[in-house]
Amino acid sequence: MSNFIDKTLKDINKILRETLLFEEIKESFLSKINEKIKVISLIFVLIFLSFFQKLSSIIILYLFSIYLGYIGKINIKVLLKRTWTFIPFFTLIIVIPSIFMIPGKLSLGFTMESLISAIRFVLRVATSISYIQIFILTTPWTKIFSGLKGIGISSLIITIFIMTYRYILLLLKIAEDLYLAKKSRTININWKREQIWIGNTIGILAVKTHELSKEVSQGMLSRGITKDLIFPNNSRISSKDILVLIFIIFILFILYIEV
Amino acid sequence: MKSFKKPIFKLENVSFYYLDHKVALSSINLEIYEGERICLLGPNGSGKTTLLKILDGLLYPQEGKVFAFSKEIKEKTFDDPEFNRFFRKNVVLLFQNVEAQLFSPRVEDEISLGLIQLGLKPEDIKERVKNISGFFHIEHLLERSPYQLSEGEKKKVALASLLVIDPSIILLDEPTNGLDPKSAKEFIKYIKELEVRGKTVITATHDLNIVHEISDKVYILGEDKRILRIGKTEEILNDKKFLEDTNLI
Ligand SMILES: Nc1ncnc2c1ncn2[C@@H]1O[C@H](COP(=O)(O)OP(=O)(O)O)[C@@H](O)[C@H]1O
Ligand SMILES: [Mg+2]
Numbered sequence: 001m002s003n004f005i006d007k008t009l010k011d012i013n014k015i016l017r018e019t020l021l022f023e024e025i026k027e028s029f030l031s032k033i034n035e036k037i038k039v040i041s042l043i044f045v046l047i048f049l050s051f052f053q054k055l056s057s058i059i060i061l062y063l064f065s066i067y068l069g070y071i072g073k074i075n076i077k078v079l080l081k082r083t084w085t086f087i088p089f090f091t092l093i094i095v096i097p098s099i100f101m102i103p104g105k106l107s108l109g110f111t112m113e114s115l116i117s118a119i120r121f122v123l124r125v126a127t128s129i130s131y132i133q134i135f136i137l138t139t140p141w142t143k144i145f146s147g148l149k150g151i152g153i154s155s156l157i158i159t160i161f162i163m164t165y166r167y168i169l170l171l172l173k174i175a176e177d178l179y180l181a182k183k184s185r186t187i188n189i190n191w192k193r194e195q196i197w198i199g200n201t202i203g204i205l206a207v208k209t210h211e212l213s214k215e216v217s218q219g220m221l222s223r224g225i226t227k228d229l230i231f232p233n234n235s236r237i238s239s240k241d242i243l244v245l246i247f248i249i250f251i252l253f254i255l256y257i258e259v
Numbered sequence: 260m261k262s263f264k265k266p267i268f269k270l271e272n273v274s275f276y277y278l279d280h281k282v283a284l285s286s287i288n289l290e291i292y293e294g295e296r297i298c299l300l301g302p303n304g305s306g307k308t309t310l311l312k313i314l315d316g317l318l319y320p321q322e323g324k325v326f327a328f329s330k331e332i333k334e335k336t337f338d339d340p341e342f343n344r345f346f347r348k349n350v351v352l353l354f355q356n357v358e359a360q361l362f363s364p365r366v367e368d369e370i371s372l373g374l375i376q377l378g379l380k381p382e383d384i385k386e387r388v389k390n391i392s393g394f395f396h397i398e399h400l401l402e403r404s405p406y407q408l409s410e411g412e413k414k415k416v417a418l419a420s421l422l423v424i425d426p427s428i429i430l431l432d433e434p435t436n437g438l439d440p441k442s443a444k445e446f447i448k449y450i451k452e453l454e455v456r457g458k459t460v461i462t463a464t465h466d467l468n469i470v471h472e473i474s475d476k477v478y479i480l481g482e483d484k485r486i487l488r489i490g491k492t493e494e495i496l497n498d499k500k501f502l503e504d505t506n507l508i
Pocket of ligand 1: 211277278279281282283284301302303304305306307308309310
């Protein structure tokens with residue numbers, strides 16, 4: 001049991017860190033598309049996705065994301081891993097209970113209808129994550145923010161994003177350090193002690209969180225990063241970018257009206 | 260001669276308390292002039308970090324007055340974008356915990372960040388990033404993530420990110436802490452190089468071995484969070500009895 005907890009903690013930590021750490025961006029068709037166009041396309045995909053009812057439309061859109069990953073020179077294995085590792089959490093927390101709930105009635109039971117809607121939900125989540133990952137994996141960090149700014153998101157909000165991002169990574173590191181420090185002192189494993197340790201760790205994390213948020217915001221102030229943070233100028237939108245956008249909206253529309 | 264020049268920093272009777280009302284600095288008076296090479300020396304918990312953060316305009320003392328560039332510093336002072344820009348362009352602080360001041364997923368972005376804020380052109384940014392990473396020998400790290408580096412590499416990246424905007428006053432909090440002897444030596448070399456270029460360098464440390472290399476003047480902070488003594492570096496380093504009494508050796 002305690003091994004299971006150890007492993008789960010470690011896995012979650014690892015996945016989060018891997019997802020948050022950006023990798024080197026290879027030059028590709030996708031990396032050359034203007035970041036503003038990419039943000040807008042992503043928003044279109046996410047909106048249309050929430051309207052799709054037929055499973056087939058969602059599946060096709062999902063497969064299309066894999067194809068985009070391919071032409072974006074993304075490691076498909078990484079893309080799949082990053083997408084599907086999150087799914088079990090969603091499934092456990094949201095989907096499984098809903099399968100056994102019959103809409104309209106407050107009783108428990110299993111229906112084909114609720115099963116399909118559960119599958120639809122999971123596929124939607126996976127597809128959204130897949131597209132978001134493709135965006136992140138083909139766009140340099142500074143351009144992601146300048147793209148967000150380009151569609152009218154304020155610098156203040158973006159500054160908060162940066163801080164949150166920094167902060168989550170630091171927190172994960174502290175959690176890992178605490179975990180390793182404990183591990184190095186553990187000779188034989190005792191389940192009761194493990195539980196106490198987890199309790200203490202949450203306490204320490206809460207205290208550190210507070211100190212850390214102050215320190216990170218001081219770090220930003222000190223480097224002159226204010227709410228008026230400046231981002232590199234948007235690169236120009238070319239006619240190729242416009243074509244890409246039209247193409248994506250076209251595909252989404254076709255899938256929506258369902259052939 | 261120096262008395263004719265105005266100090267860059269001037270502290271009058273400064274005391275600082277953290278939220279739990281524990282005193283972290285007590286009745287500090289000091290004046291720091293352009294081009295000085297200073298060490299703040301004191302045991303752990305003597306208030307070195309707190310003092311540097313006050314100098315960097317990150318903490319504001321509950322008692323006493325702080326002046327920087329002849330202007331009294333209060334939290335409001337930094338609401339003026341022009342002053343904020345001027346101050347942040349000229350004064351930088353290398354944190355004891357450097358992790359808290361690295362924000363970007365790639366080292367190159369991290370180093371460019373300050374330059375982008377200054378509104379430089381992309382070509383100039385590239386050029387400056389190239390120069391500074393050559394100076395610190397970190398060209399091979401530019402594509403990496405700052406979070407995956409060793410402690411020494413992280414400190415170098417952080418310092419490069421601070422120095423790339425060419426500040427005139429450099430505050431360093433325990434720069435050699437956590438570094439292996441070789442990296443520490445390398446770091447000292449960089450600090451000396453900055454001093455040669457006429458920068459004002461204020462270093463907090465409890466490492467006596469580096470003091471003679473990087474400073475002419477030493478402020479000793481004691482366990483009671485006061486300045487115990489101010490003096491020439493040689494003079495203080497030779498006073499073994501005093502150093503023992505203050506728990507520095
Ligand atoms: N965030 C904080 N909250 C409360 N007390 C603090 C905090 N940071 C430092 N202190 C206390 O203030 C005193 C001075 O700390 P610090 O400036 O970090 O000293 P130094 O850098 O010389 O080790 C110490 O007694 C320390 O425990
Ligand atoms: Mg300190």
